Amino acid sequence: MTNDQLSQTFHALSDPTRRAMLARLSQGEINVSDLAKPFLKDMSLPAVTKHLKVLENAGLVTKSKDAQYRPCKLNGSPLKDANDWMETYRQYWEDSLDRLGEYLKTVKKSTKGKNHGRKK
């Protein structure tokens, strides 16, 4: 995996376990073992710790200390950049009844001629 911020964020989101952890964290702080509980039928605690580490490395989760507990907190700020990146593609998923956009695409295509878009 590449280690620029945006790549790390998208990578962290590319796993259902990690997304479920974020979902739980969106309801409030929770320590590691309580956070892990729903996943322990599928994987071990160290496996959960590793997923948590991926989220931490992406900056999506921060841990603090409370006795032997490690309360985890969601930090959404990396999602802002991810969202900004996606925003530039919005027109490509919104129903493209944007006739100007459609028209321009058509024009571009028809100017290509028979040389498959390469120089003569």
Added chain:
Amino acid sequence: MTNDQLSQTFHALSDPTRRAMLARLSQGEINVSDLAKPFLKDMSLPAVTKHLKVLENAGLVTKSKDAQYRPCKLNGSPLKDANDWMETYRQYWEDSLDRLGEYLKTVKKSTKGKNHGRKK
């Protein structure tokens, strides 16, 4: 990598080469070797083909046929689900001057007492 749709989409976005390919594709259809051109100083053509495959598997790119060329087209629709997923976390990255939200977090914390949030 997990193979549910959303995971595949986020995974596809978690690489700068693939994001650059999408950026280029957002300007219009382009065949494989023209799309590959900017990357050939960093990697071979088969490497590009593989990245393209990841984008195809995620449904973000479709290929058609024009003689020996394979024009590639951006398909943004998988980004809709990704965006919808992120949307539910918007409040966690938008500047939280949402005083109600802040207040509720505070309350939750203070009701925990000394038992670290566990049952008696």
Added chain:
DNA sequence: CCGATATTTAACTAAATGGTTAATTAACCA
């Protein structure tokens, strides 16, 4: 201090990723 709980680290393994070069397939065109 001691035993229990919470969490992390270590050491290992199987499978996936991301790249390579060489070979193959497919279509054009002179």
Added chain:
DNA sequence: TGGTTAATTAACCATTTAGTTAAATATCGG
């Protein structure tokens, strides 16, 4: 037909990932 271009596939390799079990660390509480 035969050479050229476009693209994919095959075979291979190094590194990373995602999991495991077992051991280590840290803090609480009696």
